[in-house]
Amino acid sequence: MESLKQKAKELLEAGEIKAVLGYARGTSDTRRPHVAMSALEVDKLVADQACTTNLANLLMKHEIKHLGKLAVVASRPSTLRSLLQLTAEHQVADGAILALVPAEGGVKQLGTAQAFEEHLALVPQKKTEKDQALLDRLKAMPRAERFAFWQKEFSRCMKCYACRNSCPMCYCERCTMDCNRPQWVPVPSHAVGNQEYHLVRAMHLAGRCVECGECGRACPVGIPVHLLTFFAEDSVRAQFGQGGGASATIDNALSTFRPDDKETFIR
Amino acid sequence: MAERYKLTQDALSALFEALAKDGRRILAPTDADGRTELNAVTSPDQVSKQYLQTILSAKETVFPKVERLLSYTTEGGKVDLKDAQPHALPTVLFGVRPCEAGAFKALDAVFNWDSRDKFFNARLEKLAIIGVSCTSADEACFCTSAGGGPGDTQGSDILLTPVQGGYLAEILTPRGEAIQALAPQFFQAGATEDKEAVLAKVEKAFDREALTAKLPGMFENPVWKQQSLRCIGCGACAFVCPTCVCFDIQEEADPKKGERLRLWDSCGFSLFTLHASGHNPREVQSARWRQRIYHKFAYYPERYQQYGCVGCGKCTRACPADMNLKEHLVEAAQAQ
Amino acid sequence: MCHCEDKNIYLPYLMRIAQVTQEAPGVKTFRLEFQNEEEGQKFEFKTGQFGLYSVFGEGESTFCIASSPTRKGYIECTFRESGRVTSALADKEVGDTIGFRGPYGNVFPLDAWKGKNLVFIAGGIALPPLRSVIWNCLDLRENFKDITVVYGARSVNDLVYKHELKEWEGRSDINLVCTVDPGGETPDWTGKVGFIPMVVEGLGLSAENTVAIVCGPPIMIKLTLPVLQKLGFPPENTYTTLENRMKCGLGKCGRCNTGSSYVCKDGPVYTLAQLNGLPAEY
Structure with missing residues (x-):
């Protein structure tokens, strides 16, 4: 942790970056996102197992983008995967954001997409046991049962959009949920409105989800929404042999059309 | 001070039966996969044994997340308009905390300050509140800084405080008396248990009135920007809030x-x-973050002589970015 | 304490479109008559007030009542196609039914303006709220001294109420100055060419015993207010209207909340002095 603070201070002092996006102590034993622009604020940085938030979504936030060049604390592989996917989608230029990875006995400074990829090869991202178990259970369910499961879960949704707003890949200036000409998805948080929202979101993330699980963590009423995109991601991986956040130069599986596509309807 | 009665756990079961017999639905905190939710119950056994608060507030009993205001049919350019009637069931809210019981007054201030909102009123008229005092609190709680307290009686029709062998019951309003009258034999007069002794200790974190006096002069203070840098702009805080009343009107046709x-x-x-x-x-x-604070702590008191926050801490617990309202209000109160 | 008699405050009047006028590209005026005659007879409003107009199937949209309360039996509204509701509204024809809730909000204080000179300054699609009060003042002409109207739009084609502008031009009891932005003029344009703040500055207006009423897009208001200040108009005698987004119009939904003010209840009419006391969130 001290080496992280040291590094952050050096970078800020040298003017290489304007701010560090990391973690600080939060309510009770939690950790919260923290933006440090001075040595005093750097001292509040924390790096430990409790730092679970994927900070990449804040990198897309208007107010943070405009702070200037940033370093992000990438305690989680998903943060680097988010950066790769955002680079692939031309939201972040390669080399624009520095990643500081707390590691054994120090801190690794990664500055390019290639460096992110190399680091990720060493620390593969794994789903939690709980998520994997529920995902396996869902996959084993007959369709009707699975549908019923989700309907019950969605009934608690109130469309606070915490899932969308915490997602690093939901960076659209104007989300399709907020467009009303035409009104693709009903605005009210009733059965149909909730179901369409979550299914459309899952489809928009299929092949792009970096599986950080942030959406599920953000949900105030405990809907495991992240499993929808995990599920979609697994399907895309099985069908197309590629997934979100693997590289900075990948084309999106579901929105790329090639003459040699194996599906005839595209040709 | 209202007279205090003793209500044993067994008597509570009998009271639930009497309420059901009277045609009232009972909503209470229940356990659901580790979450505490407000659900319909018929017996005290179904009520969560250990809960701080429900995730969502009880406001949905008077202000549901989706409510029909009117309906219509259109035929050949002609419109047939139909008024909507709120489906208001006689309801008893059991086990809500004193902070939340006090929040209905803030909702009422907005829904009825000028014109009267019949949808809200129809539900509120059929609502009775049996609050339960807090014997524990967490870091998000700040009721004592928001004009309330863990055993505050405002807003409840009956307030129960857990004591050895059952509850200490305070009958506070005519609606409370009406509930007592359904099963008077279960309320034993002359209870002597010490209520204050069992209440949670929630230390006062800031002076609310001083903050209100200070806010108009700190609109451009950098704290709002600093605090909200990590805010992701979702609606979790507002949706779980017992006093947040802002609404949208949408058409489905x-x-x-x-x-x-x-x-x-x-x-x-x-x-x-x-x-x-x-x-x-x-x-x-x-x-937008500043608006949330000012609406609750500056504009409400100015307009309604009533605060728009009860210090329940639900927003803090629900926030994906850990925007801790109490902490940020303390910062504002101390800001230069 | 039963309030079962509470009315549904969200229920609109049903209105029949009696007349449609195409004012400018994308801008129309509807004349609306109450479908229920009894409701129409009871209905009263004052100039400055607004309403929520609804297309059944699409939703509600907020704009002022553009006609004068001195003209009975109908109300008029002028709107530009800009969103879901206004576009659907623009598709409606004479004889169709739409909804109207109102009147809402505060009013222009005509009583306080008695015996004064009035200067109305409007830009683009913001003439409608002033058109209501201008006609109201013209219909009570003896109450006021000189009446000046400065109206500007991007181009000649964008001017609304063209026939009424012609009528005002021909009247001796109202001084109309029309202007279009540079490049917006046509070969036969006889009015001024230039931006409103500059035109106002060049008119040689006296602030003495005069009230100024300014309506227009935020940038126009922002640039015109300093000019009025320079001419000596005190903030108490300078009026404008705010157009915050609204859903209920009743001071409940919270959307138009600016400071402790609800634009839908305490506005839309504000003096500059009042605005100076509000956060600049409009």
Whole structure:
């Protein structure tokens, strides 16, 4: 942790970056996102197992983008995967954001997409046991049962959009949920409105989800929404042999059309 | 002070039966996969044994997340308009905390300050509140800084405080007396248990009135920007809040018929104030976060002589970015 | 304490479109008559007030009542196609039914303006709220001294109420100055060419015993207010209207909340002095 603070201070002092996006102590034993622009604020940085938030979504936030060049604390592989996917989608230029990875006995400074990829090869991202178990259970369910499961879960949704707003890949200036000409998805948080929202979101993330699980963590009423995109991601991986956040130069599986596509309807 | 009675756990079961017999639905905190939710119950056994608060507030009993305001049919350019009637069931809210019981007054201030909102009123008229005092609190709680307290009686019709062998019951309003009258034999007069001794200790964190006096002069203070840098602009805080009342009106229709619905909304959403021209009076998240604080602690008191926050801490617990309201209000109160 | 008699405050009047006028590209005026005659007879409003107009199937949209309360039996509204509701509204024809809730909000204080000179300054699609009060003042002409109207739009084609502008031009009891932005003029344009703040500055207006009423897009208001200040108009005698987004119009939904003010209840009419006391969130 001290080496992280040291590094952050050096970078800020040298003017290489304007701010560090990391973690600080939060309510009770939690950790919260923290933006440090001075040595005093750097001292509040924390790096430990409790730092679970994927900070990449804040990198897309208007107010943070405009702070200037940033370093992000990438305690989680998903943060680097988010950066790769955002680079692939031309939201972040390669080399624009520095990643500081707390590691054994120090801190690794990664500055390019290639460096992110190399680091990720060493620390593969794994789903939690709980998520994997529920995902396996869902996959084993007959369709009707699975549908019923989700309907019950969605009934608690109130469309606070915490899932969308915490997602690093939901960076659209104007989300399709907020467009009303035409009104693709009903605005009210009733059965149909909730179901369409979550299914459309899952489809928009299929092949792009970096599986950080942030959406599920953000949900105030405990809907495991992240499993929808995990599920979609697994399907895309099985069908197309590629997934979100693997590289900075990948084309999106579901929105790329090639003459040699194996599906005839595209040709 | 209202007279205090003793209500044993067994007597509570009998009271639940009497309420059901009287045709009332009982909503209470229940356990659901580790979450505490407000659900319909018929017996005290179904009520959560260990809970701080429900995740969502009880406001949905009077202000549901989706409510029909009117409906219509359209035929050949002609419109047949139909008024909507709220489906208000006689309801007893059991086990809500004193903070939340006090929040209905803040909702009432907005829904009825000028014109009267029949949808809200129809439900509120059929609502009785049996609050339960807090014997524990967490870091998000700040009721004592928001004009309340862990055993505060405001807002409850009956307030129960857990004591050895059952509850200490305070009958506070005519609605409370009506409930007592359903099963008077279960309320033993002359209870002597010490209520204060069992209440949670919630230390006062800031002086609310001083903050209100200070806010008008700190609109441009950098704290709002600093605090809100990590805010992701979702509506979790507003939706779980027992006093947040902002709403949207949306239309749902097919070519022949439709309805107009009232939905929960949040001043934290960037779309909330966006004009059709693209102009947005609150363009950045810091302005929206500041609006949330000012609405509750400056504009409400000025307009309604009533605060828009009860210090329940639900927003803090629900926030994905850990925007801790108590902590941020303390910062504001101390800001230069 | 039963309030079962509470009315549904969200229920609109049903209105029949009696007349449609195409004012400018994308801008129309509807004349609306109450479908229920009894409701129409009871209905009263004052100039400055607004309403929520609804297309059944699409939703509600907020704009002012553009006609004068001195003209009975109908109300008029002028709107530009800019969103879901206004576009659907523009598709409506004479004889169709739409909804109207109102009147809402505060009013222009005509009583306080008695015996004064009035200067109305409007830009683009913001003439409608002033058109209501201008006609109201013209219909009570003896109450006021000189009446000046400065109206500007991007181009000649964008001017609304063209026939009424012609009528005002021909009247001796109102001084109309029309202007279009540079490049917006046509070969036969006889009015001024230039931006409103500059035109106002060049008119040689006296602030003495005069009230100024300014309506227009935010940028126009922002640039015109300093000019008025320079001319000596005190903030108490300078009026404008705010157009924050609204959903209920009843001071409940929270959308138009600016400071402790609800634009839908305490506005839309504000003096500059009042605005100076509000956060600049409009």
